[in-house]
Amino acid sequence: MPRSVVAAMTDYLFNHNANTHWAYPSSAETDEIIADSRQSLADFLNASADEIVFGQNMTSLTLHLARALGRNFFSAGDEIIVTELDHHANVDTWRALEVERGVRIRVAPLNVECGTLELSALENLLNEKTRLVAVGAASNILGSITDVKSVCRLAREAGALSFVDAVHYAAHNPVDVKSFDCDFLACSAYKFYGPHIGILYGRKELLEQTDFPKLRPAPDYAPERVETGTQSHESIAGAAAAVDFLASLSGSGNTRREKLENAFRELHLRQKELTRLLWHELSEIRNVKVYGPHCEEPRTSTISFVIRGVSSRQVAQKLSADYGIFASSGDFYALTVVEKLGLSGDVSGGLVRAGCACYTTVEEVERLIDGVRRIAEIG
Numbered sequence: 001m002p003r004s005v006v007a008a009m010t011d012y013l014f015n016h017n018a019n020t021h022w023a024y025p026s027s028a029e030t031d032e033i034i035a036d037s038r039q040s041l042a043d044f045l046n047a048s049a050d051e052i053v054f055g056q057n058m059t060s061l062t063l064h065l066a067r068a069l070g071r072n073f074f075s076a077g078d079e080i081i082v083t084e085l086d087h088h089a090n091v092d093t094w095r096a097l098e099v100e101r102g103v104r105i106r107v108a109p110l111n112v113e114c115g116t117l118e119l120s121a122l123e124n125l126l127n128e129k130t131r132l133v134a135v136g137a138a139s140n141i142l143g144s145i146t147d148v149k150s151v152c153r154l155a156r157e158a159g160a161l162s163f164v165d166a167v168h169y170a171a172h173n174p175v176d177v178k179s180f181d182c183d184f185l186a187c188s189a190y191k192f193y194g195p196h197i198g199i200l201y202g203r204k205e206l207l208e209q210t211d212f213p214k215l216r217p218a219p220d221y222a223p224e225r226v227e228t229g230t231q232s233h234e235s236i237a238g239a240a241a242a243v244d245f246l247a248s249l250s251g252s253g254n255t256r257r258e259k260l261e262n263a264f265r266e267l268h269l270r271q272k273e274l275t276r277l278l279w280h281e282l283s284e285i286r287n288v289k290v291y292g293p294h295c296e297e298p299r300t301s302t303i304s305f306v307i308r309g310v311s312s313r314q315v316a317q318k319l320s321a322d323y324g325i326f327a328s329s330g331d332f333y334a335l336t337v338v339e340k341l342g343l344s345g346d347v348s349g350g351l352v353r354a355g356c357a358c359y360t361t362v363e364e365v366e367r368l369i370d371g372v373r374r375i376a377e378i379g
Contacts, residue, residue: 001242002193008241009195009234019230033237038223040240043256045185045201046176053200053207053226054236058167058186059089061200064228065163065184066093067100068212069132073161076102079129081160084110084336085117085144086136090165091336094134103131112340115142115292119150126158133162137169137180141334141351142292143302145169152182161206167191171357172271172300174264177201189235193358194242197235200226249358267358271301274356274365278303281369287376291341291351301356307376312349315375319352323371325364327354 016033018026038049045052055061074080080103082091097103108122117135126133133155138145148164155162164185166175171191185201202210207222219225243256246263253259272295279295282288287308293299307315312329319325330350331338338344343351354368 001195002245004245005194005238005241009238012234012237017233020233030233033240034231034233037236037240040243040256041199044170044175044243044246044260045187045199046174046178046257047201048204050222051201051204051207053202053223054231054239055198055200055227056232057196057198058165058188058200059093059198061186061198062089062093062163062165063096064212064226065186065200065202065210066097068210068226069161070097070101070103071211071213072209074101074103074131077104077129078131079104079106079125079127080131081106081108081122081125081133081135083108083117083122083135084340085139085142085146086134086334086336087140087165087167088333088335089167090134090136090163094132104129106130108135110337110340114144114297115139116144116297117146119147122151123154126154126160128159130155130158130160132160134165135162136165136167137175138166138172138300139292139334139337140168140302141304141332141337141353143299143304143355144293145173145298145300148180148182152180156181168300168302172264173268174261189239189242192242193245195232195235195238197232197239199239202226271356271360274360274362275299275301275303277362278354278356278365278369282372285369285373285376288372302353303355304351304353305372306343306348306351307372310375312343312352314349315352315372318375319368319371322374323367325354325368325371327352327368329353 016026016029018030038052041052042049080094106125109118111118135151137148152162161183164182166185166187170187187199190196204222212226247256247259250259250263253262276295283290290305316327316329319327329352338350
């Protein structure tokens with residue numbers, strides 16, 4: 001986490017810590033910090049400040065939204081489309097409505113060979129009963145990028161709402177809710193160098209029309225009507241600082257949004273070279289299998305792989321202990337993907353996942369490759 005993010009959180013806790021909307025200075029300062037943070041995240045998503053909702057995390061916000069939409073818009077027999085490619089925060093949250101509202105969940109398949117969503121199959125699932133399409137902008141386990149703009153267009157043409165999980169995508173590409181033309185979108189600040197806090201975008205008219213569960217004395221205007229209880233104000237300040245950190249990586253731009261777009265463009269070019277190196281070198285190692293789209297296809301810098309005969313957890317432990325590389329392993333809450341790849345269970349332990357961030361060096365990538373090569377040789 002950047003020092004500027006930690007500093008923003010510390011400054012809030014030391015100098016401004018208070019509840020909102022009271023008639024004393026630290027409360028007024030808290031209100032101002034939250035308002036400024038909403039604008040920062042609005043710039044990050046290309047939205048309006050009154051369309052930005054904060055919450056504990058993406059999963060909690062999505063569960064809250066799903067329950068609220070179920071109260072408003074969904075009835076028994078209505079259909080919601082989810083995908084096999086997604087993190088289960090964007091699957092099981094909607095599946096809960098099968099029990100609560102009697103909706104039917106339909107599932108768009110994963111192309112196992114390519115590691116991408118079968119867009120044509122998703123289109124075929126749409127019908128007059130479809131009420132919402134929930135899709136991930138990028139896979140947190142395979143790195144594949146989905147054509148969200150087309151998915152949202154198809155949903156709108158079918159008279160359905162669209163929800164986008166941009167948690168993984170937002171760490172690697174500029175999010176543009178106007179270009180996506182989505183109704184709702186969620187992300188997590190910790191993925192883009194911020195604290196553990198969730199952000200939900202919703203079209204203002206939908207935030208105002210939806211019957212969100214709330215306490216009667218709580219604000220009844222967007223976006224605060226969506227937020228339950230006292231928020232983590234220090235995390236809200238930290239999320240804004242993370243946006244400013246990313247914007248500071250750009251050498252040009254007149255507005256924060258322009259700086260963010262330029263920064264992501266520069267980061268993408270740098271990470272693409274590191275991803276190429278990682279993909280090609282890992283693919284050449286005997287007994288190593290790399291999953292997900294080819295490095296020249298639309299993807300993020302996240303690479304997942306397995307070493308034949310060594311569980312993914314053991315690989316991660318050896319990389320950490322012997323090479324100082326902190327790779328993660330498991331299903332990453334994208335359990336369906338791991339099951340479709342035939343890698344679930346204690347023996348395989350899922351996938352090993354590694355990725356490139358703004359601070360990743362060529363030396364670190366080469367050290368990872370060398371470590372995987374040695375582990376694959378020894379077994």
